[in-house]
Amino acid sequence: MTLRLTDSQYGKAESRVVRITRDTPRHEITDLNVTTALRGDFSAAYLVGDQSDVLPTDTQKNTAFAYAKEVGISSIEAYGLALARHFVDDVGPVQAARIEIEQYAWDRVVVDGVEHDHTWVRSGAEVRTAAVTVESDEAGQRAHVVAGLKDLVVLKSTGSEFHGFLTDPYTTLQETTDRVMATSLVAQWRMSSTDVDWDATYAGVKAILLREFATVHSLALQQTLWHMGTAVLEAFEDIAEIRLTAPNKHHFLVDLSPFGLENPGEVFIAADRPYGLIEATIARDGAPDAGSAWRPSGGVA
Incomplete structure (x- = not known):
């Protein structure tokens, strides 16, 4: 051997x-x-x-x-x-x-x-x-920069639905046309250049991510991620691709009927686990090869 x-x-x-x-x-x-x-x-x-x-x-x-x-x-x-x-x-x-x-x-x-x-x-x-x-x-020197953010916790109290999904004998989730949607977003975007105004790009990408999360009427968190990613690529030509990771931070309506109280979408329990984990990579056609840009070391970025 x-x-x-x-x-x-x-x-x-x-x-x-x-x-x-x-x-x-x-x-x-x-x-x-x-x-x-x-x-x-x-x-x-x-x-x-x-x-x-x-x-x-x-x-x-x-x-x-x-x-x-x-x-x-x-x-x-x-x-x-x-x-x-x-x-x-x-x-x-x-x-x-x-x-x-x-x-x-x-x-x-x-x-x-x-x-x-x-x-x-x-x-x-x-x-x-x-x-x-x-x-x-032998071909020379190459530099790859993946900028990003993590722990961006966002929540919208309405404007999110989830229904029409596949069911089987083990399905218990109820369909909804109005739910709380929250996540702790991780976003990483690979640049195709190092001649970049880094602070302005960071601020611009963050603003777009927040805008799309807030304004897209979401039928699924997957759909929201697609809109967030495509909006970033459309705004910044020197971003080759963006990777988004979004744990679905579930908020479940609390049954207050045992206490003689109604709960019209006002009191929730925030469940920390288990959680849905939604991920997406959106890339620009013809973008420069990533090389080893995504190969991690410590894994903190």
Whole structure:
């Protein structure tokens, strides 16, 4: 029997990088969770323990912190590209690098109606993400950026139906023409370019996702995802594809009749599990090949 090492990568997972910008009396905060992964021929380390080509994961962590100062963090996509290109360009054995980043939001504390210059409260909003992969071979260097968000919790109290579905002897779900629809959305969009206004694109995609969720009269969460994804691709020509994951956060009407009360769609129980999990990928015809853009490392982005 012949055994082979067919795939490998290694890196430092979830370095918490917080950058405070103090250029003016009004400070700015950027709060990240950074995962790095290096790819190349590191078989000697796995097979015989030879570390001569291995850049320690501790060094990768240090680089993430140093680059927060040296390069700065104008956006998580630009920061991730700088990190990935450094590892590929400056570390000989590295043929490809993937950087996965989560960004946590903070809101300024308001004192006497005025935003405070250097105090924040952690926001409960979505987490912004980026997965940057830079790879190099005989054909040259390629960069892939998958931007995104997760934990975007949205709910609409009407404008959603679910009926006409397939039934069998085990079906108990009742049809409805008016239901609460809620989800904790994960959206990832692969860019076809790195010459992008990252912050403006992020804000624009998020606004479209929310608009479509709110305004599409939904006959199924699947239909809503299709409208959300196609609207994003129609608005941004440099987005090659978008992947949407939407757990259906069910809200069930509570039977208040034992208490002599009517419940005309007003009181619900929010069930956390089990839940329906709806997923969709919408791609643009003729989009550039994804390469290893979707190959994960830490899986945080």
